[in-house]
Amino acid sequence: MNWLEEVIENSKNRIKVKNERKKKINSLKESLINLQQKGVTPIIAEYKRKSPSGFISDKDYHNYINFLENYVAGFSVLTEEKYFGGSYEILESISEITNKPILMKDFIVTKDQIDNAFRIGADAILLIASILNEDLLDQLINYARSYRLETLVEIHTYEEFEKIKSFKFDLLGINSRNLFTLNVSLDNTIKLLRNIKGDYIKIAESGIKSKEDILKLKDNGANGFLIGTTLMKNPLIIRELL
């Protein structure tokens, strides 16, 4: 079994969180649009402790979140445990210290995981087109909507866009990191941004290192930017990215 197959298998057997949700849903979509309207670059800052690409960090989240919340539209928090070092507890604790919307980044393949996302305080969830068939993707989007959780549906190819384009998701993520090879290509994302027509809020994800990258993606139609590694290594760089 490769890492992705293992992650998906583990996803089917995640614990069921019993907690009651403590906060109202806070719209990530509105937060992104608000910043865009103010002329501020809408960034989603990610908190992750490790990744299959070899990223590793023991950074504590308190200072990271407290500092970045002054600048960003929201946070993305990895909750996959084995390969990303995340947990539901981390997301829940982050939701207690910030009023910014939180995207739960995980490999969601079951409705139970969406129940958990709601209970731990997530405001939006990631759904990855390449690991879900059309029927399940549609069901999961609608299930999330029943909680008023927003959905960011992530694609890597035009074929995946064709598969998801008629569904009622909130944000369209275009990830520059190939899930299978882990190679990062902003050029691939730029090609997709150019080819995808329609009224979508497009979020460029992964591999963003500089203001130059942001401007290139923005010029080609990206409306928001999800940044992990670069901010985890140096949160102060946010001031150059806005």
Ligand SMILES: O=C(O)c1ccccc1NCC(=O)[C@H](O)[C@H](O)COP(=O)(O)O
């Ligand atoms: O981060 C990884 O190595 C990774 C590998 C395989 C699947 C997903 C992965 N990460 C999840 C993400 O989508 C990124 O953490 C996110 O877009 C931020 O990327 P970056 O700014 O490059 O850390």
